[in-house]
Amino acid sequence: MSDSSDGYKIVADNREARFQYEIMETFETGIELRGTEVKSIRQGKVNLRDGFALVRDGEVWLHNVHISPHETTNQVYNHDPRRTRKLLLHAQEIRRLIGQVEQKGLTLVPLKMYLKRGWIKLTLGLARGKKLHDKREDLKRKQAKREIERAIKNY
Helix, strand or coil: CEECCCCEEEEEECHHHHHHEEEEEEEEEEECCCHHHHHHHHCCCEECCCCEEEEECCEEEEECCEECCCCCCCCCCCCCCCCCEEEECCHHHHHHHHHHHHHHCCEEEEEEEEEECCEEEEEEEEEEECCHHHHHHHHHHHHHHHHHHHHHHHC
C-alpha cells in the first residue's frame, strides 16, 4: 500500500467518504498525537470511516477517528481510542475553512492518513453531502465505464 516514488506510505484511506460526499477541496494537515498513537498509526491501526472535523475557537479538531491502543504498551500510558485531536493548519487556511463551513454549510471529512518523510499527515476534504440520486448516478456511471472497458478488452 505504499507509493515509494513520492515517499508516501498510506496508512488509512476513507473510501466511503468519496461515495457519501462530493469533495470540493482538499487540505494537507498535521495532527497533534501522543506517542502510543504514533506507534499504532505506524502499524496501520486507524479507522477514518466515521470521522469528521470541526472548527472551534480558531482551531480545527478531529472527532470520532478511532486509533487502536498500542498492544505492547502498558495500559496506564495508552490513549483513549476516540479522543478529540487537534489538526495543525496555517491560520489563513483555518480562516478560509471557517468561511466555507459556516456560510456554505460544508463538512470537513478526513480522506486519508499517510506517512510523509516520517511525519504523520492527514488529507482533509471540504465536502458537500451527496443526495441519493447523486449516488445512483455515480454507480450508473461506474458500471457503464466497467462495461465499456470489458467490451474493449474482449476485442
